[in-house]
Amino acid sequence: MPELPEVEVIRRGLLPYLKGRTITDVHGSGKPLRHPVPLAAMKKKLPGLTLLTVSRRAKYLVIRASAGIRLVIHLGMTGNLGVFPASAGMRPHDHLCWQLDNTMELRLNDSRRFGGVWLLLTDKEEKEFFRNTGPEPFSRVCSPSFFMDAGRHRRQAIKTLLMDGRVVAGIGNIYANEALFAARIHPGRPACSLNEREWKRLVPLLRSILIQAIACGGSTISDFINASGNSGYFQMNFQIYGRQNQPCHTCGTPIAKIVISGRASYFCPHCQKE
DNA sequence: AACTATACCTGCAAGC
């Protein structure tokens, strides 16, 4: 489900439900996610703490609580967060449950368990946690020349570079495909082969696609109960992702699908020349 | 150093 836009939509939806609330207890299914879940530490540290903010870094949600403690949550491929009445029945794959002081609870559901939960106690720990995470695509750092430098010595596919979270944060398979189509750049082009003109075309398009996707509520069905958590509908705007053999919206040529670094990659053979 | 394959896990749809 979640690339940067989906995580951002979830963040905005959760904020009013969490801000100012106090955690009263924590429960877990006991199953590990991608990493072991620090359930004992959360049970010990979190009850009594007030939630202050919900922010996002790359595809991670960072929930800051009093006492300088942060809860970091990654949703992997299938993760979702929602706030439910404590009386609502647990669903299959509800793996974590943070009880709030208003008879509601934040629940993490993740069927494939590729997500993760971490408890960070200090600024230093958070800094260390994100040490290898690239800059946010909306930051000033992420200029065309930044990408040009990042790609300078890389022969790997441009699409793989865009999806490398150590280079730039938050870009996953859907938006990498969409941005490259918009910029008319073949996803398999060596990163080092893009010239300045192409980067100057690609970077603003990448940003505007991410912004549009956030405005559409993301590309997936999200089922949290809060008002701003309606299903996303950006998938209606997909120009290329998942459209194998369908006509290109620009020229009508059937869209091709190839595998790049193990990920499905779609392109128009006419609009995106090798 | 750069890059690719693989592993992690479950659910679903397509094909036989």
Place this chain on the structure above:
DNA sequence: TGCTTGCAGGTATAGT
């Protein structure tokens, strides 16, 4: 119908 196979929005890590 029921089985098998392939595929899925991510990312750390082992291996070339």
